Amino acid sequence: MxxxxxxxxxxxxxxxxxxxxxxxxxxxxxxxxxxxxxxxxxxxxxxxxxxxxxxxxxxxxxxxxxxxxxxxxxxxxxxxxxxxFKLPPVLKHLISVDGTQKFLFDVRDGNSIEAVVIPSDDRLTLCVSSEIGCNMACQFCFTGKQKLKRRLTADEIVGQFMVVQDSLDKEGKGRKLSNIVFMGMGEPLDNSDNVFKAIEVIHSPWGVNLSKKKITVSTSGLIPEMYKVAEAKVRLAVSLNGWSDEVRSQVMPINKKYPLKDLLDECRRYYRATGEKITMEYVLLKGVTDQIDHARALVKLLRDVPCKINIIPFNEHPGSGFERPSDETVQAFHQETMKLGAQVLLRRTMGRDIFAACGQLTTKNVERPETMDISNSKIGGTNVRSFSRG
CATH class of the missing domain: 1.10.150.530 (DNA polymerase; domain 1)
Structure with a gap:
């Protein structure tokens, strides 16, 4: 037979x-x-x-x-x-003035997701999505405005990587994706089975063959699933965004269920299991998380957690209710955390003009402009290349 x-x-x-x-x-x-x-x-x-x-x-x-x-x-x-060997079709491909590329993928039944290629001097990073929508409802994130519609399958996650790499290959410039971060649409640990299955394919020598040190899983703090990041031996990023339970619960409802003490305890367990520092992602919201005393409270909170702090100025999207701090406020916050001895990086905003920056991703069916005027920002310019497909 x-x-x-x-x-x-x-x-x-x-x-x-x-x-x-x-x-x-x-x-x-x-x-x-x-x-x-x-x-x-x-x-x-x-x-x-x-x-x-x-x-x-x-x-x-x-x-x-x-x-x-x-x-x-x-x-x-x-x-x-x-x-x-079906791969998710590309509905639209946008290229930012800074070289960031955003792919809008068709994932069946009228649903779509976005993935982003972020260039830098020494790496080419793909930010992939794990869900259509998200149940975490983080107030500063555009994806969080959508309720979860569906969790992506492992082939839809791997497919994002394959389509983007195939697209780069067609450019003929020899560029290869060097890193992958699960920081796109959705909470990765709310879809852990498919996310870690996709990671196995992406890491395997018989698959994509990407080092586990080049793979990062970000979470809003879904504590019961965080041990899987350590088991997979990939890097952990935590969306922190608050120096106290009161502030964090205001912008991240998950904190009401899994408060900071428990979250940081789990981060310490991850470090003991892997020896890898955690990346703490901290979004600066004007008047909410961006003041000097907030910087001091943040460093104090993390003083005994082996981590590095990634400062991210808020990226605008419709109906957020938050504002982006001034460049001067961002620099002052950054300098204060460094002065206090924290290992901290001020993340360069990439792809903001095409709504491809942190917190701006969503589906094609949600009201959002395709591009944004950032001519008064450090990035400069508004020339955006756009390609629609199929």
């Missing part, structure tokens, strides 16, 4: 395909290497074939079974009926 005949008779496919119909094919990008080995072995095929296929797809970017010549002709014919 062939693989396709057995599948049509209702024999199971990998666990994450439990919602698939009997005639539905499996998306290759949902497979880890052990998944594909088990899939093939179940039907009497050699496990090593999985490594061959992974090499074709991730190393050589061949997704046509007819071109995988070290597979038998019969196996190639059977697999074509069982496995698809």
């Amino acid at each position: 062939t693989l396709s005949e057995q599948t049509q008779q209702g024999l199971s496919t990998p666990a994450d395909q439990s919602t698939a119909t009997q005639t539905e094919v499996v998306n290759f990008y949902s497979f880890t290497l052990p998944d594909l080995e088990a899939f093939l072995k179940k039907y009497g095929k050699e496990k090593f074939r999985a490594q061959q296929i992974f090499k074709w797809v991730y190393e050589q970017r061949v997704t046509d079974f007819d071109q995988m010549l070290n597979l038998s002709k019969d196996l190639r014919s059977e697999l074509k009926n069982l496995i698809t």
